[in-house]
Amino acid sequence: xxxxxxxxxxxxxxxxxxxxxxxxxxQEQPQEQREPQEEEGAAxxxxxxxxxxxxxxxxxxxxxxxxxxxxxxxGNGTVLADSADQDSDVLLGTWHRHDAPGFDSFQxxxxxxxxxxxxxxxLGFNNTGNVCIxxxxxxxxxxxxxxxxxFKGLRVCEIGGGMASLAGxxxxxxxxxxxxxxxxxxxxxxxxxxxxLAANRGAFTTENVTAQRLDWTQPAHYQHLQHRFDVVxxxxxxxxxxxxxxxxxxxxxxxxxxxxVLLICPERRGTRxxxxxxxSDRFRVEEIPSFDAELQRQHEHVxxxxxxxxxxxxxxxxxxxxxxx
Numbered sequence: 001x002x003x004x005x006x007x008x009x010x011x012x013x014x015x016x017x018x019x020x021x022x023x024x025x026x027q028e029q030p031q032e033q034r035e036p037q038e039e040e041g042a043a044x045x046x047x048x049x050x051x052x053x054x055x056x057x058x059x060x061x062x063x064x065x066x067x068x069x070x071x072x073x074x075g076n077g078t079v080l081a082d083s084a085d086q087d088s089d090v091l092l093g094t095w096h097r098h099d100a101p102g103f104d105s106f107q108x109x110x111x112x113x114x115x116x117x118x119x120x121x122x123l124g125f126n127n128t129g130n131v132c133i134x135x136x137x138x139x140x141x142x143x144x145x146x147x148x149x150x151f152k153g154l155r156v157c158e159i160g161g162g163m164a165s166l167a168g169x170x171x172x173x174x175x176x177x178x179x180x181x182x183x184x185x186x187x188x189x190x191x192x193x194x195x196x197l198a199a200n201r202g203a204f205t206t207e208n209v210t211a212q213r214l215d216w217t218q219p220a221h222y223q224h225l226q227h228r229f230d231v232v233x234x235x236x237x238x239x240x241x242x243x244x245x246x247x248x249x250x251x252x253x254x255x256x257x258x259x260x261v262l263l264i265c266p267e268r269r270g271t272r273x274x275x276x277x278x279x280s281d282r283f284r285v286e287e288i289p290s291f292d293a294e295l296q297r298q299h300e301h302v303x304x305x306x307x308x309x310x311x312x313x314x315x316x317x318x319x320x321x322x323x324x325x
Contacts, residue, residue: 136236183214
């Protein structure tokens, strides 16, 4: 891990450590009842510090508040367990019911890791997807639910979906896709995703929904997926400088020549533009200026009412990446 990478994680770690107690108390409330929160340490000039949490397009309700659940894993897959054993094969967290106002069919049960409060938990392959559900992910979910049938019969992959992988779940639940594959490079994220898939099988519109670990820096993780997917969903994956070349390589490898990548993320101090410039050697890049009408309305409302809201680091922008011939 480079010194720059360590520095960015140190800032994010410090912000989360200072906010951990507030986050723990807040976890008992439904997401839509929470006031917008500023992460401590926001004075630090770093694009990863989270000052804004949600547009309210996807809400979260903790199931059985006050209960800590454990997920344990056997050789045959995921097993839900109440064991108090604290070994390396057991993760602590809580179950949450997610909703998207106006879309009654989308109500997945999702396993969330407990709040990350130690440096050991923060390190490893990119752990941002275990910290929270970022606004780009909720915006992508809302767009998917607003476009019924757009993925019908297609092979779809979400890359870097984090512990919840909500966009991939939205496709699996609503779209009658040919195949849906949820991926992340972090092992703890993958454990959560496997548990979530087991809990939601009855809601999927296709039987072919799977999850696999995909570390962008390990070609062995994705070479078998060469030119497999019609659509690759990529929400907020462009921040870390070190991973951008690997991300571009993965996207080119797994996307069909006739397919495309739907990338959504904020500009974040030029990190989005840096990735799109890098990707332009492999893809035709098309900006999507009017991505979601409801997002635009919420953006204007938050911009006028929340002084901590900064469009540069919070407002997701969408682009379509089509492989060059």
